[in-house]
Amino acid sequence: MADEDSFLALVHHDGEIKHSSREGVKFTSKNPTNVFITPRTRLSDLQRNIQRRICCNGRKRLGMIYYRIPISVVAQGVMYGSFAIQADENLQVLFHCRSQFLEVRTTELFVEMLAPLASSGGSAPGQHSSNVSGLSRRAIQAEPEAQLVTFPTFGIYNEAEAGDLVANLGDTVTGAP
Numbered sequence: 001m002a003d004e005d006s007f008l009a010l011v012h013h014d015g016e017i018k019h020s021s022r023e024g025v026k027f028t029s030k031n032p033t034n035v036f037i038t039p040r041t042r043l044s045d046l047q048r049n050i051q052r053r054i055c056c057n058g059r060k061r062l063g064m065i066y067y068r069i070p071i072s073v074v075a076q077g078v079m080y081g082s083f084a085i086q087a088d089e090n091l092q093v094l095f096h097c098r099s100q101f102l103e104v105r106t107t108e109l110f111v112e113m114l115a116p117l118a119s120s121g122g123s124a125p126g127q128h129s130s131n132v133s134g135l136s137r138r139a140i141q142a143e144p145e146a147q148l149v150t151f152p153t154f155g156i157y158n159e160a161e162a163g164d165l166v167a168n169l170g171d172t173v174t175g176a177p
Helices: 043-054 088-100 161-173
Strands: 007-012 016-020 024-029 034-036 061-074 077-086 106-113
Touching: 007 043, 024 061, 024 106, 034 043, 043 061, 043 088, 043 106, 061 088, 077 088
Parallel strands: 007 106, 024 077
Antiparallel strands: 007 034, 016 024, 061 077, 061 106
């Protein structure tokens, strides 16, 4: 039986991250897929589920996962930013935002698809390709005019983790690596 806090997330993997003045960040994709996320989902589980749904069969590997995070409600609708999911704790942000922004019905993720690690050939050990398929360069670099957003209703589930989450939130909301 499904947990009442569980949800289905739309996963973009063969498109790009666009920026617009009307809605902020927008994920696009030719062939999106979906994954089911529960409160017990760990980052490694999410990565494995996405890899299985995309069916790359070793041709590509997952890079960074971004969440299209609602930032504010404006007259035209909801403004979005991008939030890098880099640890299990970052998944709590998805659940918190779903409870705070009832206007947002669809949770969206964007996954960078990278070339597979070279198994042999001219590469030196430890080096790998960082080619990104379908991701505009702009999505990786922070916009110079980007401003940090103060989110006063942002709840923290564990006060011990509050300092780490707040320290990392500024870089990840603006899309800085």
